[in-house]
Amino acid sequence: MGCTDCGRKGGCDSRKHVMFAAVDDALARLYPTRRWDERDEEAALGTGITPDEGEELARALAARMGTSTLFRAGDEHEWCDYVYVLCLGRTPSIVDIREGRAEARSDAEPEMDGGVHLDERYLRIALSSLARFAGVQEVAMTLQREGDALVITERARSGVFDPILLARFQAVVAALAERDIRHLDFGEIVEPPADFDPSGYADRFGAEPVIANYLFYPQPPTTVGTVVLGSDAVSSSA
Numbered sequence: 673m674g675c676t677d678c679g680r681k682g683g684c685d686s687r688k689h690v691m692f693a694a695v696d697d698a699l700a701r702l703y704p705t706r707r708w709d710e711r712d713e714e715a716a717l718g719t720g721i722t723p724d725e726g727e728e729l730a731r732a733l734a735a736r737m738g739t740s741t742l743f744r745a746g747d748e749h750e751w752c753d754y755v756y757v758l759c760l761g762r763t764p765s766i767v768d769i770r771e772g773r774a775e776a777r778s779d780a781e782p783e784m785d786g787g788v789h790l791d792e793r794y795l796r797i798a799l800s801s802l803a804r805f806a807g808v809q810e811v812a813m814t815l816q817r818e819g820d821a822l823v824i825t826e827r828a829r830s831g832v833f834d835p836i837l838l839a840r841f842q843a844v845v846a847a848l849a850e851r852d853i854r855h856l857d858f859g860e861i862v863e864p865p866a867d868f869d870p871s872g873y874a875d876r877f878g879a880e881p882v883i884a885n886y887l888f889y890p891q892p893p894t895t896v897g898t899v900v901l902g903s904d905a906v907s908s909s910a
Contacts, residue, residue, distance in 0.1 A: 864880045
């Protein structure tokens, strides 16, 4: 999934040709030595998407889709920020709980005594701080109670595959285009760039870096993340 003009003959090939050309230009500008660990930081200054733009995008998508969204700044080891769009789930969402925006209700569900309390699906938009690129991934997120703790697990897929997400995916792509942000089909950026030196990447992650690792974040795109929250993340009611 990734094309919003699939009914137009030749539209996909033409669009992808332009996308690949833009990616090649960005990689040449950012990594002139063609090594993963030798980015030209001066070349990246002022060329990416700002946090303010990310927050505005999250608000606009919430209003357009009538769903919960959340902006999360990338950590110090990443070169992107994120917008999460809730597609299948309810509020407060798991990502709201994980990011400290809301508390889980201990009396809201009988499943809180054990087992999976919530199982949700999101579109996760990575907004590059190195170029005006965005990549969209389908993310499954679960919340499970273990004793007094909440265990939240995020599992990202290497793109968007579930047809039920298509309408919201297309709305995201349209919103990015309105802001002059180029959407990169994630399935096309999970391969290593040709003739690049991965340097020490494999020592850290056990694999070669793919294009997404040069433009968004260092970890493999399908990395599973787990966060454990203490009992203060659960509220009770009379």
